[in-house]
Each structure stands twice: as structure tokens, then as C-alpha cells.
Amino acid sequence: KLQKALxxxxxxxxxxxxxxxxxLFISMILGILIIGPIMHSLETTIxxxxxxxxxxxxxxxxxIVGGLQQVIVVFGVHHVFNALEVQLLATTGVDPFNAIITGAIVAxxxxxxxxxxxxQDPKKRALYISSAVPAFLGITEPAIFGINLRFMKPFLYALVxxxxxxGVASFLHLAGTGMGITVLPGTLLYLDHLLEYVLVNLIGFGVAFGLTFTLFKPEE
Structure with a gap:
């Protein structure tokens, strides 16, 4: 609209x-003076x-965190958690946040x-599988925006x-020895607690898969 007015x-x-x-100049000023402070306040609150x-x-x-973390990913402000993870590692030597979100990611x-x-469509099935695979490497955007959020119900089931x-990761006090990697690559951070880590991932995957496979209808 601004460009058309000009x-x-x-x-x-x-x-x-x-x-x-x-x-560009006006957009930059608005970003610095209005959007920037709003996003900073939102990130600080989160x-x-x-x-x-x-x-x-x-x-x-x-x-709670496991259920809401991927919602925060949708809004693109999840990188604020990097500071939290650095703080956790600096003060305690471990990162429980990583253990919590890995279940949300695999879900x-x-x-x-x-x-x-x-x-039923083979072409769509192949496309959906290719979008799902990155989630097992810690990258959920293709699965979220390509499939789950598009149909909504799978996204909600994944949040569950x-x-x-x-909840299980937190209850077991599971924590990684580092940050930045989750799901399959994240195994390297849990070599001393591998069974618990596998359990958390299986729960995240199993609940999301089971609910979606049972309750979701493709025509929706």
C-alpha cells in the first residue's frame, strides 16, 4: 500500500x-521502532x-512446554530458547529443555x-513422507507447514x-549434555541415559502417530 501511494x-x-x-526506509524505521520492541517483549515473556x-x-x-513449544515454532520466535539453553548449560552443566522439546519435535x-x-494418492504420500523425514533430524517446519498445520488436526495431535x-522427560529429569541437536542426532547428547531418551522419543512419536492414524481422515 505504501508503495502504491508513493x-x-x-x-x-x-x-x-x-x-x-x-x-524500504519507512519499513525499516517501523521495524526498529514498533515491530522490534513488540517482538522483543514477546520473546522476553516467553x-x-x-x-x-x-x-x-x-x-x-x-x-506444558512440550505441548506448546511447536506452537512457538510456528510463530518463529523459538530461537529465543537458545539463550535459555546456554544459561542452563552454564549453570547446571546439562540441558533439560533439549530433552523436553525432542519429544515435541518427533511428535x-x-x-x-x-x-x-x-x-491413498501415491504422489501425495511420497511428498508427505519427504516432508516428515526432516522432523527426525530435528527440523519440523516441512512437516508442520507442509502437512500438519495444513490439516490442523494432525498438528493438534502432535502437540498432545x-x-x-x-512430561515424561521432565518427570525422569532427563537432560542433554549439550544443545542444538535433537531426535536422531540428539542421541549423542544422551549416551549415559539412552534408554530414557529412546522412551521419550517413542512416546512422542507413538502418541502423535496413534491419535492421527486413528482419528484423522484424509478428506478433512
């Missing part, structure tokens, strides 16, 4: 230079809330695989799986 007042002879510059949840007993905090993959298995896995 085109009505800027002479054609300088339009090619002035309009893009002014549009950071504080998750830090508080991690202190909750009996796996309750892990259940998205589980839901996507279930959708693929229930899809993530919550269950996160």
Missing part, C-alpha cells in the same frame, strides 16, 4: 530510485514463562507419517504427543 505522488522520472528507497515452567515439579512443566514427524500412511513426551 507511485501516485513521485514523478515517473525518479520513481525507480525514490519509491523503493522510501518504502523466555520467562518457559524458565518458570521448567521449575514445576512432577513433570508438569515439561508437559510432529509421527503425525506427518500417519497422514502419509492414510493418504509432545506434551506427553515432555
Amino acid at each position: 507511485k501516485t505522488v513521485v514523478p515517473d522520472i525518479i520513481d525507480l530510485i525514490v519509491t523503493p528507497f522510501v518504502t 523466555f520467562g514463562a518457559v524458565s518458570a515452567f521448567l521449575q514445576m515439579p512432577m513433570g508438569i512443566g515439561g508437559f 510432529q514427524g509421527g503425525a506427518a507419517v500417519a497422514v502419509a500412511m492414510k493418504t 504427543g509432545g506434551a506427553c513426551a515432555g
